[in-house]
Amino acid sequence: MKVLHFGAGNIGRGFIAPILFNSKQIKELYFTDNNIDLISKLKETKEYNVIELDEKEKIVKVSGYNAVHSNDIDKELKLEEFDVLTTSIGSVNLKYIKDQVIKFIKAKESIKKPLIIMCCENGEKISSLFEKEVIESYKFDKKLIKFVDVMVDRIVPNEVSSDLSIKVEPYSSWVADERNWPSELEKITTIKYTENIDAEICKKVWMLNGGHASIAWKEWQLSKFKNKFINETLNNEIDNRLIIFLKRYLTEISNVVEFQFNYNREALDDFIDSVVSRFTNVHIKDEFDRVARNTLKKLQLDERILKPFQIAITNNIGCGYIKETIINALSYNNLDDPDCKLLEDLRRSHQDYKEFIASVIKDIDSETLNQIIN
Secondary structure: EEEEEEEEOHHHHHHHHHHHHOOHHHHEEEEOOHHHHHHHHHHHHOOOEEEEEEOOOOEEEEEOOOOHHHHHHHHHHHHHHOOEEEEOOOOOOOOOOHHHHHHHHHHHOOOOOEEEEEEEEOOOOHHHHHHHHHHHHHHOOOOOOEOOOOOEEEOOOOOOOOOEEEEEOOOOOOEHHHHOOOOOOOOOOOOOOEHHHHHHHHHHHHHHHHHHHHHHHHHHHHHHOOOEHHHHHOOOOOOOHHHHHHHHHHHHHHHHHHHHHHHOOHHHHHHHHHHHHHHOOOOOEEEEEHHHHOOHHHHOOOOOOOOHHHHHHHHHOHHHHHHHHHHHOOOOOOOOHHHHHHHHHHHHOOOOOOHHHHHHHOOOOOHHHHHHHH
């Protein structure tokens, strides 16, 4: 199988490529990006190291890839030869590659061969959302073109190295929706498959990504990020307020996941332990201000905090720590963060607290609003 991956940044190089190259099904992998310097470096270097940070560092060499600048795809590649397109460019940026993806779709349709598209982005069913965007512009053959929803999970700290090497946590998981995988194409063995992708995505997004954001906004309330790194703060034996908050938050969210998807309780408890272990990994230097960003996006009804909160209040599931997280996010005022400047503008223009919340959380209903305030 031949793969083109949109996004040659840390996630693409540190997570996507190692998993794909570890599969016997993948014969060729191309990175594409609009960063000229990065693509040039990938072309020149021919290999880089993925460094798994643990008690003993494990170095995985990645080689044998190709790279092409996004402006040169049509000129340098034969689009009909590619079997899989993957992305890690941020869900808000998918609109910028829509026209190029349509060209791949038309090329595959012309030879009546299947194409798999997997958007490896944080969020719920991003491939399906992107499919809707694409089909508004081009009505493709759904029997041939498969947008496959995935759950992807690996913490890759936002570090910049002088070379192409990437530092990552040892843990990684990539789960795909088995129901939409075309029978004509062999499954990639290093990806896991499920018929209940909604449960896997929500477990990860609500617990891991939501938990990450929750402790960042909480720490802003506690110290204004006087403590810079997540692992150091969670491992602080003198002040254990944040680790206690995290565990209680994860327990509440896991109760929602268990209710909503009839998810195995023991598996959820194991995942809580895994999340805590990963966040406290002394070798992962992840900063609070990184995981606190994009507050406005994370505070929408279809996102990692408000969605489980609404399920909880509707079904009388305890959610005090989820509610506290929403309040912490609404009061997050780190003016080094672009979203906080927007939040501050909204605070000034809406003196009434209810009106302020309604201006932040689009289409919020009166019941949810009252539950946050009361």
